[in-house]
Amino acid sequence: NAGVTQTPKFQVLKTGQSMTLQCAQDMNHNSMYWYRQDPGMGLRLIYYSASEGTTDKGEVPNGYNVSRLNKREFSLRLESAAPSQTSVYFCASSEVGGANTGELFFGEGSRLTVL
Amino acid sequence: GENVEQHPSTLSVQEGDSAVIKCTYSDSASNYFPWYKQELGKRPQLIIDIRSNVGEKKDQRIAVTLNKTAKHFSLHITETQPEDSAVYFCAASMRRTGRRALTFGSGTRLQVQP
Numbered sequence: 001n002a003g004v005t006q007t008p009k010f011q012v013l014k015t016g017q018s019m020t021l022q023c024a025q026d027m028n029h030n031s032m033y034w035y036r037q038d039p040g041m042g043l044r045l046i047y048y049s050a051s052e053g054t055t056d057k058g059e060v061p062n063g064y065n066v067s068r069l070n071k072r073e074f075s076l077r078l079e080s081a082a083p084s085q086t087s088v089y090f091c092a093s094s095e096v097g098g099a100n101t102g103e104l105f106f107g108e109g110s111r112l113t114v115l
Numbered sequence: 116g117e118n119v120e121q122h123p124s125t126l127s128v129q130e131g132d133s134a135v136i137k138c139t140y141s142d143s144a145s146n147y148f149p150w151y152k153q154e155l156g157k158r159p160q161l162i163i164d165i166r167s168n169v170g171e172k173k174d175q176r177i178a179v180t181l182n183k184t185a186k187h188f189s190l191h192i193t194e195t196q197p198e199d200s201a202v203y204f205c206a207a208s209m210r211r212t213g214r215r216a217l218t219f220g221s222g223t224r225l226q227v228q229p
Binding site: 035048059109 | 121
């Protein structure tokens with residue numbers, strides 16, 4: 001039971017390059033999220049998927065796209081990377097509803113540097 | 116949308132002292148308020164949470180209080196230990212297009228001096 005797994009852990013891009021961050025969870029959670037973490041700014045929501053087949057914008061969606069491939073997988077794509085997208089990206093999942101708390105389970109993070 | 120403000124940004128205490136971190140939120144419809152701890156280089160992990168129908172919740176040395184009228188909630192850590200040193204994030208649920216996600220505060224770096 002690996003929990004939430006995201007790849008790659010580290011990536012260096014040049015401005016204008018594209019890349020996809022992959023995320024998979026094995027906890028059978030319905031909801032998945034992508035956050036970015038920057039110094040002094042906490043965790044900011046980029047996109048989330050409340051359930052398979054749905055995606056919604058978060059606080060900072062510009063420059064990103066997402067795909068909820070199936071219940072397990074939620075990918076984040078940078079079509080044309082910019083230095084402002086240098087950050088640590090966290091994928092998370094949760095189960096909500098009924099007696100469930102909605103606790104977020106995070107992956108280990110992906111450190112992205114855009115030169 | 117929801118806005119969560121967190122204070123202080125850094126906090127240094129002596130081992131054994133108490134630490135208090137405060138957050139305010141803007142959306143009166145928010146009803147779930149978790150706290151996450153992030154150790155250096157690690158992922159955030161839930162340490163305690165509270166729902167809007169409860170005013171206080173305690174788990175050993177940590178407690179959270181909620182004042183819905185004033186729209187603020189606080190984390191209290193008693194008898195602090197060096198292993199409590201970490202960044203702590205508060206969060207509040209937000210609703211967008213009928214679906215919920217968490218908005219986080221900017222974090223508090225807690226340093227417990229031995």
